Amino acid sequence: MRALALILALALPASAQDDPGQQAGPEFTDSQGAKLRFLDKLTSETGDVELGVGQGAKFGRLVVQLDSCRYPTGNPASDAEAHLTILEETTDTQLFAGWMLASSPALSALDHPRYDVWVLNCVLPEASAEAATDPATDTGEGE
Incomplete structure (x- = not known):
C-alpha cells in the first residue's frame, strides 16, 4: 500500500511540472460572420x-442560421469553426445543430439526402475594412 502511495506521489508532480501557461489547444477569436457554401x-x-x-x-x-464563428488567433487564415443551426423549412425540423470545421467538413456534417452545407471561412475584421475602402469593389451604383 505504501508503494502505491509513493508511486502516486511521484507521478502527480511530474504532470504538474508542465508549463502552466501552455494551453491544451490554440486560442480562438470570435468573428462577426462566416462564409458558407450550399449544394443541392x-x-x-x-x-x-x-x-x-x-x-x-x-x-x-x-x-x-449562423450562431458563432471563430478562428485561431495566431493564424486567422487557417481553420475556421462555425456553429450552425439548420432547419427543414417545411416541417420546421432541426436537421443539424453543432460545430462545422472548414478544414474537415465531413467530420461534423449535415446528414441530408439532397443538401450539403459547409463552412468556407470566418469573416476577418481586416478583410471587411479592406473591402469597404477598396475602390475595385465599388460597383458605381447610386452615382
Missing part, C-alpha cells in the same frame, strides 16, 4: 452566402 445534390446548384452572427439564410428547403 439533385440539381447541382451551388451558392455561397456570407452571414453575420445571428443571421439566417434560405437555400432550397433549408434554413441555416
Whole structure:
C-alpha cells in the first residue's frame, strides 16, 4: 500500500511540472460572420452566402442560421469553426445543430439526402475594412 502511495506521489508532480501557461489547444477569436457554401445534390446548384452572427439564410428547403464563428488567433487564415443551426423549412425540423470545421467538413456534417452545407471561412475584421475602402469593389451604383 505504501508503494502505491509513493508511486502516486511521484507521478502527480511530474504532470504538474508542465508549463502552466501552455494551453491544451490554440486560442480562438470570435468573428462577426462566416462564409458558407450550399449544394443541392439533385440539381447541382451551388451558392455561397456570407452571414453575420445571428443571421439566417434560405437555400432550397433549408434554413441555416449562423450562431458563432471563430478562428485561431495566431493564424486567422487557417481553420475556421462555425456553429450552425439548420432547419427543414417545411416541417420546421432541426436537421443539424453543432460545430462545422472548414478544414474537415465531413467530420461534423449535415446528414441530408439532397443538401450539403459547409463552412468556407470566418469573416476577418481586416478583410471587411479592406473591402469597404477598396475602390475595385465599388460597383458605381447610386452615382
